[in-house]
Amino acid sequence: MALPENPSAERLAVGLMSGTSADGIDAALVRIEGAGAEVSVTLLASDTLRYTPSVRQRLQGCMGPEAGNVREMTLLDAYMGELFAHAVMHICKKGSVDPQAISAVGSHGQTLFHHPESIQYPGFSVSSTLQIGSPAIIAQRTGITVVSGFRRRDMAAGGQGAPLAPYLDYILYHHRSRSRIALNIGGIANITALPAGAGPGEIMAFDTGPGNALLDLAAYHFSGGKKTYDVDGAMALGGRVQAPLLQALEEHPFLRKAPPKSADKDEFGPLFLDGILARFPSLASPDVMATIAAFTVRSVATAILEFCVQRARYEEIIVSGGGAKNPLLMEGLQEAFPKLTISASDDYGIPSGAKEAVLMAVLADATLHGWPSNVPAATGANASVILGDITPGAGFFEKE
Amino acid sequence: MALPENPSAERLAVGLMSGTSADGIDAALVRIEGAGAEVSVTLLASDTLRYTPSVRQRLQGCMGPEAGNVREMTLLDAYMGELFAHAVMHICKKGSVDPQAISAVGSHGQTLFHHPESIQYPGFSVSSTLQIGSPAIIAQRTGITVVSGFRRRDMAAGGQGAPLAPYLDYILYHHRSRSRIALNIGGIANITALPAGAGPGEIMAFDTGPGNALLDLAAYHFSGGKKTYDVDGAMALGGRVQAPLLQALEEHPFLRKAPPKSADKDEFGPLFLDGILARFPSLASPDVMATIAAFTVRSVATAILEFCVQRARYEEIIVSGGGAKNPLLMEGLQEAFPKLTISASDDYGIPSGAKEAVLMAVLADATLHGWPSNVPAATGANASVILGDITPGAGFFEKE
Numbered sequence: 001m002a003l004p005e006n007p008s009a010e011r012l013a014v015g016l017m018s019g020t021s022a023d024g025i026d027a028a029l030v031r032i033e034g035a036g037a038e039v040s041v042t043l044l045a046s047d048t049l050r051y052t053p054s055v056r057q058r059l060q061g062c063m064g065p066e067a068g069n070v071r072e073m074t075l076l077d078a079y080m081g082e083l084f085a086h087a088v089m090h091i092c093k094k095g096s097v098d099p100q101a102i103s104a105v106g107s108h109g110q111t112l113f114h115h116p117e118s119i120q121y122p123g124f125s126v127s128s129t130l131q132i133g134s135p136a137i138i139a140q141r142t143g144i145t146v147v148s149g150f151r152r153r154d155m156a157a158g159g160q161g162a163p164l165a166p167y168l169d170y171i172l173y174h175h176r177s178r179s180r181i182a183l184n185i186g187g188i189a190n191i192t193a194l195p196a197g198a199g200p201g202e203i204m205a206f207d208t209g210p211g212n213a214l215l216d217l218a219a220y221h222f223s224g225g226k227k228t229y230d231v232d233g234a235m236a237l238g239g240r241v242q243a244p245l246l247q248a249l250e251e252h253p254f255l256r257k258a259p260p261k262s263a264d265k266d267e268f269g270p271l272f273l274d275g276i277l278a279r280f281p282s283l284a285s286p287d288v289m290a291t292i293a294a295f296t297v298r299s300v301a302t303a304i305l306e307f308c309v310q311r312a313r314y315e316e317i318i319v320s321g322g323g324a325k326n327p328l329l330m331e332g333l334q335e336a337f338p339k340l341t342i343s344a345s346d347d348y349g350i351p352s353g354a355k356e357a358v359l360m361a362v363l364a365d366a367t368l369h370g371w372p373s374n375v376p377a378a379t380g381a382n383a384s385v386i387l388g389d390i391t392p393g394a395g396f397f398e399k400e
Numbered sequence: 401m402a403l404p405e406n407p408s409a410e411r412l413a414v415g416l417m418s419g420t421s422a423d424g425i426d427a428a429l430v431r432i433e434g435a436g437a438e439v440s441v442t443l444l445a446s447d448t449l450r451y452t453p454s455v456r457q458r459l460q461g462c463m464g465p466e467a468g469n470v471r472e473m474t475l476l477d478a479y480m481g482e483l484f485a486h487a488v489m490h491i492c493k494k495g496s497v498d499p500q501a502i503s504a505v506g507s508h509g510q511t512l513f514h515h516p517e518s519i520q521y522p523g524f525s526v527s528s529t530l531q532i533g534s535p536a537i538i539a540q541r542t543g544i545t546v547v548s549g550f551r552r553r554d555m556a557a558g559g560q561g562a563p564l565a566p567y568l569d570y571i572l573y574h575h576r577s578r579s580r581i582a583l584n585i586g587g588i589a590n591i592t593a594l595p596a597g598a599g600p601g602e603i604m605a606f607d608t609g610p611g612n613a614l615l616d617l618a619a620y621h622f623s624g625g626k627k628t629y630d631v632d633g634a635m636a637l638g639g640r641v642q643a644p645l646l647q648a649l650e651e652h653p654f655l656r657k658a659p660p661k662s663a664d665k666d667e668f669g670p671l672f673l674d675g676i677l678a679r680f681p682s683l684a685s686p687d688v689m690a691t692i693a694a695f696t697v698r699s700v701a702t703a704i705l706e707f708c709v710q711r712a713r714y715e716e717i718i719v720s721g722g723g724a725k726n727p728l729l730m731e732g733l734q735e736a737f738p739k740l741t742i743s744a745s746d747d748y749g750i751p752s753g754a755k756e757a758v759l760m761a762v763l764a765d766a767t768l769h770g771w772p773s774n775v776p777a778a779t780g781a782n783a784s785v786i787l788g789d790i791t792p793g794a795g796f797f798e799k800e
Contacts, residue, residue: 052522054522055522062470063470064470065470065471066471068469068473069466069467069468070462070465070467070473070512070530071466071513073468073470073473073513073530074512074513074530075515075521075528077528077530078528078556079521079526081556082524082526083524112470112474113471113474115471115474115475119475121475121479121482122452124479124482124483126475126478126482127475127478128474128475128477128478128534129474130470130474130477134528134556135789136555137552140553140556140557140785141556148789149536149789152534153539155478155536156534156536156537156540370792385540386792386796389536389789389790389791390790390792391549391788392770396786397770397786
């Protein structure tokens with residue numbers, strides 16, 4: 001195989017992520033050193049290649065349970081493979097690296113369907129996930145060994161196939177003597193709790209509840225559809241937290257569920273918000289915004305206090321995702337945890353927007369070395385497994 | 401990796417084939433020795449696990465261009481993975497071999513759609529193929545390294561993804577000093593021409609036209625639906641070849657096409673046969689049967705005489721597939737080539753019914769050793785490539 005004979009030696013890898021929003025491909029080129037979950041990762045280049053409207057339309061036509069048909073899916077699998085191969089060549093060029101110098105491409109693939117719950121079929125109960133983007137095409141076009149299908153192997157081991165990010169959180173943030181929490185505030189917020197000195201098998205990761213989802217919905221609502229999010233928290237300016245509304249929001253049953261748990265975006269969607277707001281028709285919009293921000297912070301704080309602090313004294317919360325740019329949330333967090341350092345993940349060398357693509361590169365590198373990379377405590381898998389399928393590139397068998 | 405340090409050393413592999421007829425899984429356990437296309441293969445156990453009607457129904461619901469949806473396909477992918485894993489364990493038990501002693505499982509997967517022709521998408525022309533049956537589940541349940549997705553990689557290299565069988569024909573039948581033709585008579589007939597001393601890159605393989613397809617259709621027709629094929633050629637007994645009908649059949653344009661070529665079953669289907677027979681309404685059924693048998697033989701003979709004999713003096717035709725059991729075809733072949741030895745593939749140690757499963761085991765073994773195994777002259781690929789995706793089993797990284 002084309003891997004360095006010394007597994008700790010420096011190598012280059014490319015990661016590709018294409019999220020369920022189907023807006024484009026995030027690509028990252030990284031340098032990796034070291035072994036196992038103790039590797040160190042340096043980002044050399046990253047970029048987002050946005051899908052054209054026609055690509056997005058094709059993809060969306062194959063998303064959702066009743067969507068798609070085998071012909072369209074089969075051809076799209078090849079087409080997405082071509083686009084992913086293009087993204088690999090693009091990021092190599094941007095990073096001024098010869099593709100032949102890359103040891104692995106990790107490709108998440110475009111998810112068309114994800115079904116983590118088991119369904120009874122004759123003789124077997126099954127759960128599964130479908131990502132397209134032919135790794136054979138990526139390997140053939142780029143000459144680089146490709147690893148793909150990460151989620152499917154975790155699910156084969158009884159896991160939910162998600163989240164995969166805690167493995168990278170561990171690599172980036174674990175510390176011998178400092179206990180840290182990595183908090184990602186996307187539409188939904190999730191945390192990875194990293195007690196000082198804990199191994200990758202001892203970390204905890206789960207969704208805490210809403211991230212930006214409710215704030216964005218409310219911004220859209222109060223701006224009459226003009227704003228998709230509250231820039232710099234301006235719409236909440238001067239607003240005051242309204243205790244009855246906050247209490248109503250906090251009745252959401254998700255907050256009391258024990259981890260591991262994952263929230264569907266719909267659980268904190270328009271139906272939930274409209275239902276609650278209907279009970280408080282006379283509140284001013286800044287007050288509602290401020291209260292939703294407080295609720296968002298509170299759901300994170302509750303998760304940390306209820307499920308994490310029993311195991312370690314945390315010193316730092318490292319925030320990533322769009323929410324890290326919202327002063328209302330960042331200040332709220334600091335107020336909720338006055339003794340903790342609240343920092344931004346960008347300070348740790350991997351910009352928030354590149355994180356998932358970096359994760360894919362790191363997972364591919366782990367697989368090619370035979371290192372398991374799921375986090376069973378996060379996915380619910382019954383075993384630590386080597387993730388993904390390996391599609392050999394030109395150099396894969398060179399050293400045999 | 402768990403491969404023997406000496407690549408020629410003896411190892412065990414399992415192959416799984418599930419054909420487009422969706423009637424079951426053919427499983428084979430083989431012992432392989434040697435290296436590259438010079439390996440020798442011994443069949444240790446083989447079996448067919450038939451699908452239940454409910455499985456067949458589910459599969460058929462996802463076959464054909466407009467069929468299926470992503471939910472059903474995603475779940476079926478996992479379900480078929482479970483069935484394939486079961487088939488692996490079954491064939492190991494039947495062969496009295498501990499699964500831990502198996503170095504590779506080659507899984508063809510259940511084809512839902514195969515689209516070898518290129519279609520223009522924005523920026524790229526694409527062709528693709530879709531086989532389901534999660535290799536992650538097979539690897540996780542059996543602990544054995546799985547290789548799958550063979551056709552997709554040949555197509556990524558510009559090939560049609562088919563036929564793959566010529567690689568096994570080469571392994572089983574190539575000879576330093578004897579030129580041989582391997583003839584498989586399934587619904588469609590195909591040949592692999594193996595000139596004496598030729599390397600795997602110098603063989604030729606293509607479909608010759610009808611195999612049993614037309615004979616079976618006619619048997620069904622003349623028996624009023626009671627027979628699906630003409631047992632021992634009895635329905636043609638006493639029949640005489642009718643020259644005008646034979647000539648009409650031979651006008652089929654497929655026979656004159658230059659190889660590489662592949663025939664769709666529909667090209668020699670009911671529409672073709674009914675159209676021709678309507679022109680000869682008064683012929684007795686034994687005469688029609690005899691003439692169709694003669695046409696079938698003639699299409700094979702034409703292929704050999706037009707496209708093969710220029711390159712070598714063939715001495716032997718080795719026949720496999722259901723047609724090898726039809727005395728009418730076998731005698732017809734002997735008459736067409738009086739100086740050649742006509743033998744049955746079973747004499748070479750691999751029963752006809754197990755051949756495709758054996759092929760999958762041999763392809764998986766080749767991939768794990770880094771040996772290319774497509775036959776570009778047969779598939780039209782622009783390169784010799786290492787086929788498939790590797791899903792690591794428990795032992796894959798042991799020897800690194």
